[in-house]
Amino acid sequence: MSTATTTKAPELREQRQSLLRRIAWGRVGAYALLGFFAVIYLGPLLMLVNTSLKTMPDFMKSATALPTSLNFQNFVEAWTKANFLRYMTNTLLYTVAATSIYIVTAVFVAFPISRGYIKGAGWLLTLYVIALFLPVALIPQFQLILNLGLYNNPFGYVMLFLVNPIGVVILVNYIKTLPLELDEAAAMDGCGYFRFVTMIVFPLIQPAIATVAVLHAIGIWNELILPTIYLTNKDYYPITRGMIVFQGVYGSNWPTLAAAVLIMTLPMLILFLVLQRYIVSGLTAGAVKG
Amino acid sequence: MNNYHFGRGRARLAPYLLLLPGFLFYVVIMLGPAIATGAYSFTDASGIQGTTVNWIGLENYREFLFMGQASLDNYAALWRTLIFAFSVTSIQFTLGLILAMLVNQRLKGVNVFRTIFFMPVILGAVIQGLIWSLFLYPLGGPLASLLGVFGVRSEFLGGQPSEAIAWVIFVQIWANLGVTMMIFIAGLQTIPEDLYEGARMDGANAWQMFRNVTWPLLTPSVNTNLLLNIIGSLQAWQLFLVLLGYRNGTQVLGYLIFAQGFGQTSGSVTSAFRQGYAASASIVLFCLVLVIGLPVQYYLQRREKRVLG
Numbered sequence: 290m291s292t293a294t295t296t297k298a299p300e301l302r303e304q305r306q307s308l309l310r311r312i313a314w315g316r317v318g319a320y321a322l323l324g325f326f327a328v329i330y331l332g333p334l335l336m337l338v339n340t341s342l343k344t345m346p347d348f349m350k351s352a353t354a355l356p357t358s359l360n361f362q363n364f365v366e367a368w369t370k371a372n373f374l375r376y377m378t379n380t381l382l383y384t385v386a387a388t389s390i391y392i393v394t395a396v397f398v399a400f401p402i403s404r405g406y407i408k409g410a411g412w413l414l415t416l417y418v419i420a421l422f423l424p425v426a427l428i429p430q431f432q433l434i435l436n437l438g439l440y441n442n443p444f445g446y447v448m449l450f451l452v453n454p455i456g457v458v459i460l461v462n463y464i465k466t467l468p469l470e471l472d473e474a475a476a477m478d479g480c481g482y483f484r485f486v487t488m489i490v491f492p493l494i495q496p497a498i499a500t501v502a503v504l505h506a507i508g509i510w511n512e513l514i515l516p517t518i519y520l521t522n523k524d525y526y527p528i529t530r531g532m533i534v535f536q537g538v539y540g541s542n543w544p545t546l547a548a549a550v551l552i553m554t555l556p557m558l559i560l561f562l563v564l565q566r567y568i569v570s571g572l573t574a575g576a577v578k579g
Numbered sequence: 580m581n582n583y584h585f586g587r588g589r590a591r592l593a594p595y596l597l598l599l600p601g602f603l604f605y606v607v608i609m610l611g612p613a614i615a616t617g618a619y620s621f622t623d624a625s626g627i628q629g630t631t632v633n634w635i636g637l638e639n640y641r642e643f644l645f646m647g648q649a650s651l652d653n654y655a656a657l658w659r660t661l662i663f664a665f666s667v668t669s670i671q672f673t674l675g676l677i678l679a680m681l682v683n684q685r686l687k688g689v690n691v692f693r694t695i696f697f698m699p700v701i702l703g704a705v706i707q708g709l710i711w712s713l714f715l716y717p718l719g720g721p722l723a724s725l726l727g728v729f730g731v732r733s734e735f736l737g738g739q740p741s742e743a744i745a746w747v748i749f750v751q752i753w754a755n756l757g758v759t760m761m762i763f764i765a766g767l768q769t770i771p772e773d774l775y776e777g778a779r780m781d782g783a784n785a786w787q788m789f790r791n792v793t794w795p796l797l798t799p800s801v802n803t804n805l806l807l808n809i810i811g812s813l814q815a816w817q818l819f820l821v822l823l824g825y826r827n828g829t830q831v832l833g834y835l836i837f838a839q840g841f842g843q844t845s846g847s848v849t850s851a852f853r854q855g856y857a858a859s860a861s862i863v864l865f866c867l868v869l870v871i872g873l874p875v876q877y878y879l880q881r882r883e884k885r886v887l888g
Binding site: 316319320322323326327329330331332333334336337340351352353391394395397398400401402404405406407413416417420421422423424425426427428429430431432433435440448449451452454457469472473475476477480481482483485486507510511512513514517518529532533536543546547550553554557558560561562565568569572573 | 582583584585586590593594595597598600601602604605607608609610611612613615616617618619624626628677678681682684686689692694695696697698699700701702703704705706709710711713714716718719720721723724753758761762764765806810814817820821833836837840841854855857858861862864865868869872
């Protein structure tokens with residue numbers, strides 16, 4: 290045995306070395322490719338930060354050069370001139386109100402569908418699944434809001450965000466993982482339906498709720514088309530619409546505009562880093578059948 | 580049905596009553612309007628309060644498809660939509676798969692890369708658009724400077740329509756690649772490691788392992804990604820709005836619906852709030868989604884049955 294290994298040792302070592310070399314090259318290639326993409330992804334953000342710290346003459350002289358001195362004036366100007374506090378408060382209110390109402394109503398839709406506690410549960414689920422294919426509902430939706438007298442009205446605007454079919458589908462799938470015995474045991478103890486859903490189901494499906502809530506909230510936060518269509522009063526503008534208006538006024542003043550974009554980006558980036566897990570699971574839910 | 584434990588009689592109604600608000604929201608705000616789009620497409624609805632709505636039959640479709648310059652503009656928009664959707668879907672799908680396989684390796688720092696590639700997804704069209712408008716600043720912006728080294732000059736978003744659209748395609752992919760990548764990663768992680776071990780023992784090379792292990796077992800993620808990308812890109816137009824604004828020769832169908840229905844000029848026809856007409860454009864887009872989406876869905880499902888049994 291020992292002689293066999295010693296005779297083969299050099300050959301083996303050579304084999305392993307060539308293998309190592311190949312793996313190392315594969316690694317270098319992988320990192321090179323990842324690095325290339327990282328530059329495409331981070332470059333625009335770095336440019337944004339760089340521009341926001343420059344003065345307009347600096348920017349005119351060379352758009353890409355580093356700022357000669359740190360200049361935070363752009364942020365002050367953007368914050369005061371853009372009415373950002375107002376827009377951000379609006380966005381926050383819309384997002385929180387619509388997401389909370391949506392989540393509560395969605396769980397009460399998803400739970401009986403998932404459990405088969407209502408007639409036609411399967412059909413109902415299909416109705417939610419086909420939403421992906423539905424035609425753009427913008428026109429009749431607009432007519433509806435107009436006729437309800439909710440045009441240019443924050444309540445009407447929030448109403449538009451009380452729906453998210455994918456969220457319901459995610460919840461239905463998650464509730465299926467709860468054991469049925471839970472329902473039986475609770476009912477045996479005299480727990481009613483409403484109390485069961487609110488006191489027992491809600492806490493148990495928190496991961497799914499977090500996922501759906503974050504997904505829904507991001508959609509509201511970033512929405513641009515609906516505020517453009519439905520809100521004409523500047524006092525009601527969310528941050529997205531406010532940003533577009535600001536761009537219209539400061540379009541050529543990139544340092545100030547960049548500062549404004551950065552002010553709008555930062556809360557999202559921070560939230561993203563904190564909630565990344567939920568965002569990812571929300572966007573990939575249902576992609577892989579278990 | 581028989582397994583309901585929370586009482587009988589009136590108590591049996593509880594799940595129905597509590598489901599009602601959520602379901603009503605869905606019907607009133609999304610499902611109903613989506614279906615009503617069909618009805619509106621046969622009217623001259625204007626979107627101005629107090630004006631009467633008249634039934635005009637197929638007039639909107641006749642105008643959309645067969646009336647002179649306007650319909651030629653519409654066909655151009657339809658063609659652009661197809662090119663946009665095809666480019667976005669094929670590139671995003673391929674790059675998403677490559678990136679997913681790269682960051683699914685046991686390499687240091689892959690989590691950081693994952694986060695970086697996924698980041699734009701949460702920023703939304705406004706920030707995505709403005710960030711790239713700055714990066715593509717034609718007067719000495721980063722890319723302009725880089726190309727300047729090679730003596731190439733470009734107006735980027737302000738250039739020829741075809742070039743402007745190419746940049747929108749680029750930003751669209753940049754913005755959504757992370758979702759495609761994450762869905763592929765989720766799929767890759769369901770593939771058991773011992774299958775690769777076995778293949779390696781049998782002397783399979785990297786390509787053979789991809790061809791015979793990864794690709795077939797990735798079928799669910801492949802299907803999801805293809806379908807989401809196709810439908811999403813056919814309906815996408817927000818980045819056109821932010822990056823290009825209204826510009827001749829660059830609209831896609833989604834933008835055309837918005838422009839016609841909510842008072843922006845589109846094509847060679849100046850319009851204000853032509854909502855009936857916009858509804859007919861929505862139905863044309865809907866048909867496009869069905870004509871492309873359903874056969875793809877059918878084919879993918881058959882393939883999944885064949886591959887995964």
